[in-house]
Amino acid sequence: MQLLHTLVQGAAERDQDRTALVDRDRSITYGELETAANRVSALLADCGVRRGDRVGIHLDKSLEAVTGIYGIMKAGAAYVPLDPTSPAGRVATIAQDCDIQVSITGVEMAPRWHDIVKHGAPFRELVVLNGHDTSAELEQVPPQVAVRTADALGGFEGSAPIETRTIDRDLAFILYTSGSTGRPKGVMVSHQNCIAFATWAAAEFGLGPHDHVSQFAPLLFDLSTFDLYATASVGASVHLVPHQTAMFPTHTRRFLEDQAISVMYAVPSLLTMLIERAGLEQGDLPDLRTVLFAGEVLPTKHLARLMRTLPHAAFANLYGPTETNVCTYYVVETPPEPDDPPVSIGRAIANDETYVVTDDGTLAPPGETGELYVRGATVMQGYWGDPERTAASFIPNPFLPELGDPVYRTGDLVVEEPDGNYTLVGRRDNQVKRRGYRIELGEIEIALLAHPAVRECAVTAVSSEGVTERIVAHVVADGVDGVELTHFCLERVPRYMLPDETNFWPSLPKTATGKIDRFGLASASTSKDHHDDH
Numbered sequence: 001m002q003l004l005h006t007l008v009q010g011a012a013e014r015d016q017d018r019t020a021l022v023d024r025d026r027s028i029t030y031g032e033l034e035t036a037a038n039r040v041s042a043l044l045a046d047c048g049v050r051r052g053d054r055v056g057i058h059l060d061k062s063l064e065a066v067t068g069i070y071g072i073m074k075a076g077a078a079y080v081p082l083d084p085t086s087p088a089g090r091v092a093t094i095a096q097d098c099d100i101q102v103s104i105t106g107v108e109m110a111p112r113w114h115d116i117v118k119h120g121a122p123f124r125e126l127v128v129l130n131g132h133d134t135s136a137e138l139e140q141v142p143p144q145v146a147v148r149t150a151d152a153l154g155g156f157e158g159s160a161p162i163e164t165r166t167i168d169r170d171l172a173f174i175l176y177t178s179g180s181t182g183r184p185k186g187v188m189v190s191h192q193n194c195i196a197f198a199t200w201a202a203a204e205f206g207l208g209p210h211d212h213v214s215q216f217a218p219l220l221f222d223l224s225t226f227d228l229y230a231t232a233s234v235g236a237s238v239h240l241v242p243h244q245t246a247m248f249p250t251h252t253r254r255f256l257e258d259q260a261i262s263v264m265y266a267v268p269s270l271l272t273m274l275i276e277r278a279g280l281e282q283g284d285l286p287d288l289r290t291v292l293f294a295g296e297v298l299p300t301k302h303l304a305r306l307m308r309t310l311p312h313a314a315f316a317n318l319y320g321p322t323e324t325n326v327c328t329y330y331v332v333e334t335p336p337e338p339d340d341p342p343v344s345i346g347r348a349i350a351n352d353e354t355y356v357v358t359d360d361g362t363l364a365p366p367g368e369t370g371e372l373y374v375r376g377a378t379v380m381q382g383y384w385g386d387p388e389r390t391a392a393s394f395i396p397n398p399f400l401p402e403l404g405d406p407v408y409r410t411g412d413l414v415v416e417e418p419d420g421n422y423t424l425v426g427r428r429d430n431q432v433k434r435r436g437y438r439i440e441l442g443e444i445e446i447a448l449l450a451h452p453a454v455r456e457c458a459v460t461a462v463s464s465e466g467v468t469e470r471i472v473a474h475v476v477a478d479g480v481d482g483v484e485l486t487h488f489c490l491e492r493v494p495r496y497m498l499p500d501e502t503n504f505w506p507s508l509p510k511t512a513t514g515k516i517d518r519f520g521l522a523s524a525s526t527s528k529d530h531h532d533d534h
Contacts, residue, residue: 003191004172004229005073007198008034009161011235018209019237022259023063028153030235033067036152038159040071040104040129043150047102047125051076051164054174056095056103056123058082061219061240064129066228067152068104069173069219073191076164078171080186081220083512088112090184092119094176098186098384106130110141117142168192174384175222177322178511178519186384187322196377197325198229200350204329205290205316207263211236212287214256214264216246221513222322223294226265236263246270246514249278253285260287265318267514268298269456275306276455282309294318294326295515297342297424297442299449307335319345319424320378323393323408327352327374328422339450344421345414352376355407356416361398366416369425375407413440432461432471439471439497447492448473453480456508459499460522473499474521476507 008030011020016031028036049055055072057079059065072079080098082091095103095116101124105113108130117123123145131149141147168191176184207213213231215238217223231238239259245251252274256264271293274280291306291313298317307315320327330346348354355363356370364370375397382390394406413425426442441459448457456476475485482502489498509517 001168002195002199003073003166003168004194004198004232005037005070007229007232008037008070011232014235015209018235020232020235021063021066022237022239023061024240024242026063026153027237028063028067032153033070035159036067037070037074038161040068040127040150040152041074041162042159043127043148044071044075044077044102045162047127047148049075049077049102051166052170053077053102054080054098054100054171056080056082056100056105057219058084058091058103058105058109059129060084060106060108060243061215062106062130063240064106064152065104065219066238066240068127068129069228071152072104073166073172074161074164076166076170078188079173081173081175081218083218083220084109084112085512088115089119091116092121094184094186095121095123097176097184098174101125102127104129113141113145117145166191168195171381175220175322185386185389188381188384189325190381193325193378193380194225194229196351197225197349198233201226201230201326202233204349205230205263205292205314207231207234207236209235211262212239212260213237214239214241214259214261214266216241216264216266216270217514218512222320222325223265223267223513225325226292249273249276253278253280256285256288261285262287263290263292264288265292265294267295268293268302269296269508269510269514269516271298271306272302272455275302275309280306280309282311285310286312288313291315292318294320295513297445300336300340300342301338301449301452303332303343304335304338304340307332317343317345319422320374321408321410321412323380324352324374324410325378325380327376327378328354330421338452341446342424344417345424346421348374348376349378352378354422355399356414356422357398363399364416366418369413369415371428372410372412372414372422373407374410375403375405379406379408441471444471444473444489444493444497444499447489448475448485450492451477451480451485451488453477454485456516458508458516458518458521460518462522470500471497472521473502474505474508475502476505 012030012034020030020033055077069079104127125146128149129152172191174186176186215227315332317330318326328346330344355373358364358370397407411428414422426440430441444459454477458474462470509520511517
């Protein structure tokens with residue numbers, strides 16, 4: 001039986017001196033990571049953490065954060081990433097929702113501790129893993145919260161793992177994503193769920209112990225599971241990308257060069273910036289052999305440029321909501337034409353099965369649009385503490401009820417092509433109706449992105465009492481105005497789909513996971529609409 005933390009143990013047994021993690025000018029080996037994680041697990045057990053508990057990880061990406069994650073799982077608990085950039089109230093809401101009483105943190109988070117507790121986080125103990133002399137920081141902790149300090153990486157004397165009797169169906173972590181009600185929802189991920197994805201990904205993309213894998217994704221994003229666990233399963237090294245580096249394309253390029261990155265997994269917005277602004281030329285990044293992308297659509301013109309600039313690298317589109325991690329994938333064999341539609345999301349990965357389901361609940365034939373349903377090893381356990389939402393999204397298999405396992409309704413609309421691959425049409429909840437026409441906002445985005453001057457765009461709809469009044473395009477572009485874009489779109493979409501308004505941005509706002517912040521854009525459009533009406 002494999003568990004996520006035993007991946008590190010296995011890598012240490014095979015070669016304890018192989019580098020496991022690189023964080024700027026610091027690194028640790030698999031042997032050191034195993035020892036440090038064992039030490040953290042013993043510390044957590046001494047804090048009263050038991051099998052099944054939820055433990056927060058409130059740290060930026062670092063050696064200490066990854067060590068803490070493995071230590072939490074070694075203690076039999078599930079880790080819950082708490083976004084260091086989120087407001088204190090949101091962090092407290094998540095901590096309340098899954099009853100986090102012990103949280104791993106760092107000295108740099110000390111200014112936030114009081115506010116998070118003030119907003120209702122039920123912490124009884126904070127474990128500071130990079131603590132040395134923290135007397136000043138301790139003054140910022142409410143008196144009802146105990147604090148322990150430890151130098152997690154201070155010396156690597158032997159430390160045996162504690163006994164927890166964890167099995168692969170136990171929770172490994174909970175990832176909180178934005179909920180449509182405004183309250184975050186906690187996606188429960190078992191060891192089995194994540195192992196199924198990690199081992200498939202390592203085999204499919206040929207990861208080996210000599211690979212250098214970059215980690216761009218925050219720990220609260222499911223892309224991080226590839227970086228950590230697929231890499232650990234083969235004993236490769238993870239190179240943590242500092243947040244400041246990822247903000248600047250030229251710094252990102254230099255990081256990829258200096259760290260000899262061979263495999264990278266990133267959101268499309270980062271790859272777009274890399275090809276648009278980093279000055280890449282053919283022959284650059286010679287060590288990079290595999291580029292994986294997921295999270296949203298990568299504009300075809302940017303993918304085409306990337307593939308032609310990096311002809312030595314293989315490219316693949318990985319698809320799946322957090323509830324399934326990755327459930328389909330598509331290897332892009334040749335560069336597309338810049339004005340081609342977005343590349344396919346492919347077909348199901350090993351040990352997952354997918355269905356395309358029509359509105360009347362029947363299987364859609366190839367060529368007909370339907371909602372994508374998923375069943376299999378990567379389908380997660382449901383939403384923490386929310387049986388109603390779980391029951392609505394994870395339903396009994398309508399086609400093979402005798403099997404007993406649920407299917408997950410993704411909410412994504414797809415079409416199965418004649419070759420068996422899926423084309424993503426859009427979100428079921430991203431369709432709007434205006435003037436009697438049903439409009440898919442993603443189709444307008446594809447039309448806008450086809451313009452050579454448009455680097456990024458998102459389209460939102462502003463509604464009032466259920467009636468869509470205005471479609472707004474949010475665009476990042478150089479040397480083009482709204483009139484020209486309207487005429488350009490008119491060559492690609494019907495007149496009834498044209499945006500009513502085009503807003504130009506220096507860059508589109510992003511969420512903590514690097515995706516375009518569509519909720520924020522929609523709210524901005526609504527606020528502007530309200531202001532204009534008055």
